Amino acid sequence: MQTFAEELDQLRSEGLYRSMRVIKGAQGSHVDLDGKRVLLLCSNNYLGLADHAALRRAAVMGVAFGVGSGASRLVSGTMDLHEELERRIARFKGTERALVFNSGYAANTGIISALVGRGDTIFSDKLNHASIVDGALLSRANVHRYPHRDMAALERLLREKPGTGRRLIVTDGVFSMDGDLAPLRKMVQLAREYDALLMVDDAHGTGVLGATGRGTAELLGVMDGVDIHMGTLGKGLGSFGAYAAASETICDYLVNRARSFIFSTSLPPAVLAPSIAALDLVDSREGKELRDRLAANVALFKKSLAGAGFDTMGSETQIVPIFVGPAETTMQFSKELLEQGIFVQGIRPPTVPAGSCRLRCTIMATHDPADLEAAAHTIARMGKKLGVI
Numbered sequence: 263m264q265t266f267a268e269e270l271d272q273l274r275s276e277g278l279y280r281s282m283r284v285i286k287g288a289q290g291s292h293v294d295l296d297g298k299r300v301l302l303l304c305s306n307n308y309l310g311l312a313d314h315a316a317l318r319r320a321a322v323m324g325v326a327f328g329v330g331s332g333a334s335r336l337v338s339g340t341m342d343l344h345e346e347l348e349r350r351i352a353r354f355k356g357t358e359r360a361l362v363f364n365s366g367y368a369a370n371t372g373i374i375s376a377l378v379g380r381g382d383t384i385f386s387d388k389l390n391h392a393s394i395v396d397g398a399l400l401s402r403a404n405v406h407r408y409p410h411r412d413m414a415a416l417e418r419l420l421r422e423k424p425g426t427g428r429r430l431i432v433t434d435g436v437f438s439m440d441g442d443l444a445p446l447r448k449m450v451q452l453a454r455e456y457d458a459l460l461m462v463d464d465a466h467g468t469g470v471l472g473a474t475g476r477g478t479a480e481l482l483g484v485m486d487g488v489d490i491h492m493g494t495l496g497k498g499l500g501s502f503g504a505y506a507a508a509s510e511t512i513c514d515y516l517v518n519r520a521r522s523f524i525f526s527t528s529l530p531p532a533v534l535a536p537s538i539a540a541l542d543l544v545d546s547r548e549g550k551e552l553r554d555r556l557a558a559n560v561a562l563f564k565k566s567l568a569g570a571g572f573d574t575m576g577s578e579t580q581i582v583p584i585f586v587g588p589a590e591t592t593m594q595f596s597k598e599l600l601e602q603g604i605f606v607q608g609i610r611p612p613t614v615p616a617g618s619c620r621l622r623c624t625i626m627a628t629h630d631p632a633d634l635e636a637a638a639h640t641i642a643r644m645g646k647k648l649g650v651i
């Protein structure tokens with residue numbers, strides 16, 4: 263036990279120790295933290311659906327089918343709500359079929375380790391999410407990581423590492439800590455030219471990006487060029503879980519080979535029903551209004567930050583990092599903002615490379631623009647005080 267405690271002390275001394283903050287009540291634009299109402303600037307509930315009345319109602323209706331699903335999908339845990347949600351997701355993404363996974367983490371580890379194995383090759387962006395990294399490790403395939411969004415480097419690797427087995431290019435659609443986009447047009451072209459499958463993890467684009475909320479691939483006009491669309495239901499869609507949307511063959515293969523799909527109790531009805539409601543909402547006029555409101559909020563917040571002289575690290579989306587650098591300053595920044603009623607997390611290694619610590623601000627459609635402007639002013643005042651700007 264001694265070594266565990268020592269390691270924790272070491273983390274504390276390096277400013278890398280982590281602990282959890284507890285929110286009382288529902289997830290809204292403001293939350294109750296330690297008895298204080300604060301502006302929530304670090305949630306992935308981008309459209310505010312996590313606390314939406316239509317999703318709440320759907321969850322209650324879902325409970326009519328019981329609380330638990332009782333078994334894994336291939337045993338007796340496939341209920342008609344699973345099928346309905348999967349049909350709905352396939353329609354949403356324009357694919358032959360879709361499969362629901364229990365979380366984005368489970369989806370990435372399950373999908374990647376199923377599609378490729380020993381002797382196969384994975385090409386992965388250096389800033390891809392941890393669940394992609396873990397899926398790649400689990401697969402035992404050869405992994406080549408290319409510098410972030412560097413398509414010349416990706417092409418070089420595809421050319422120089424022909425291999426004999428399957429080849430998978432995998433990328434975040436929206437990079438979760440930087441808020442920039444994968445160059446999907448070029449990636450589709452490279453995947454075709456070099457005979458590789460292309461998988462896009464659109465955890466942060468789903469429901470949010472593109473004219474109809476289909477995500478990064480819609481925004482960049484490549485819906486048909488992506489072989490495996492992975493996305494999550496717990497961020498923009500406000501519910502919980504994840505999916506793979508792909509061809510009938512790939513989905514059928516995953517049913518037979520993806521261990522996180524096969525060996526885990528399936529999602530319960532009260533989680534499936536709100537996911538269906540969320541997709542309906544995204545397709546409605548209200549969904550479009552929420553996306554428009556989110557885009558306006560993002561533009562307003564970024565303009566204020568840029569005016570103050572912050573580096574937002576090339577963000578192209580509702581994920582707006584503020585570059586700080588050292589871990590200690592980042593955590594101090596976050597602490598002082600909380601004292602001012604703004605809840606935003608500092609992001610440190612191992613989530614991001616050392617020396618590139620940042621505040622990761624995330625904007626929601628349900629934020630009041632006046633609150634965002636006031637927050638940007640407070641952030642600027644604190645940034646000056648700490649020497650960040």
Ligand code: PMP
Pocket residue numbers: 365366367368370391393434438463465466494495496503504
């Ligand atoms: N992929 C990306 C890009 C993510 O940001 C996340 C969540 N942080 C996941 C996958 C995992 O999704 P989930 O939270 O549903 O496990």
